[in-house]
Structures are given as structure tokens and as C-alpha cells.
Amino acid sequence: MAYKLDHVVIHVSDWERSNAFYRDVLGAEVVPRGAGFAYKIGDIRLNCHGPGIGHVNAVAKVPVMPGNSDICFEWEGPIDGAAAHLAARGVPVELGPVATNGVRGPATSVYFRDPDGSLLEFLSYHGH
Template identity: 60%
Template sequence: MKTSLDHCVIHVSDWERSGAFYERVCGAEIVPDKVGFSLRFGEQQLNCHGPGKAAEPLARLPVMPGGSDVCLRWHGPIDDAVAHLAEQNVPVEMGPVFRQGAFGRGLSVYFRDPDGTLLEFISYDV
């Protein structure tokens, strides 16, 4: 049997603010839905739950805005990610630090979205 990650879900409290952040800071493609949107990163997607969107089924304990941890792969040196975050006025909470990711050992920086979700850029260009 072979599987791969297709999508997972985060919860946002403000569609406009979150969409602008993920597009500008994380390079997401905004995929509109009847209510809200999903965030596409190449072949992977973050579906978003938020105001006015009734989703079924849900996890037993649905995640609240700011309750997720998400790692995105940064293609290039981690110093470029740090510079990009500085240009976007997004504070780095931790890093660069070595972490283990899907492709082995990489360098990561941690920051937060407007709701407080912990985001990580990991670079394997070390």
C-alpha cells in the first residue's frame, strides 16, 4: 500500500486577513470555496475552516484558530527565508535550528500566522 498527504485542515478567524497572510508570506495559491478558501502549496493543500463555513465531518476535538502546527518546505537557503520574513514584518520566533523533516535533516525557522498557528519553514539546502 502506498499513500501520501493530500490535505489537512487549519482553522482561521478572519478569511481576508488569513488569505492575505498565507499568500504574501507563505506563497499559497488561494483556492476559493463557497465560503472561504483552501490554501494550495504545489501538490499539497491546507483546507481552511472559519467563520460561516459548516464542515462535516469534523475531528472529535476540532482545532480552533491558532491551534495548529504546520511546516512548509522552503526551497533555497534558510537565510533567504529569514530575510523574506523580515521583509514581510513577520517576527521569527525561533531559529534557524536543525530539525528532522520529510526529506531528512534541515534548517528551520518558526513564526506565527495572525491567529497564532505555529508555522515553520524548513530548508534542506544545508
């Protein structure tokens, strides 16, 4: 049986700030979800816990908190384009470009943070 990841959960501390970041930096469609939002990025969805969200039926034993996520997104082009994209939006690269490995093998990545401090990664297979 093959599985495909449908969504992951992140926790944000400020809807306005996070909505702008995920929309402007990751090209997310900001989707209303109850008292909060979700971010649709291509065929990936990030469901969000955050301010004003009450009880959630099913959560991890230790629920994710703002800044606790670590998520990698494939960049469809050379990694220099990802670094330039981040620079144009005022998002500092924390690490990279560095050699990494993804599900398809050797790659190159740049790492950066969302407004709450979660570690995000753009990974490129171009040039490998």
C-alpha cells in the same frame, strides 16, 4: 502501499487577514471553497474552517480551532533565504535558525506564526 498527504485543515478567525497572509507570505493561491476558502501552496492544500462556515460533515473529535495548527513547509534553498523572506514581509521569526530533522533527515528551520497564532515552520535541507 505509498501514501501522499493531500490536504490538512486549519481554522482561521478572519478571512481577509488570513487570505492576505497565506497569499503574501506562503505564496498560496486563495481558492473559494463554499462560504470560505482553501489555500493551495504548490502540491499542498490547506482547507480552512472559519467565519460563516456552517456544519461540516466530517471533523476531528475535537475540531481544530484558530491558532491550533502546527505545519512545516519545506523551503527550497538555504534557510537564510527563508528568514529574509519573512523579514521582508514583516513576519517575525519566533525561533531559529535551529537544527531540526525532517522526513529526509537533518535540516535547519525557522519558526513563525500566522495571524491566529498557528505555528508555521520553514525547513531547509540545504547545507546538511
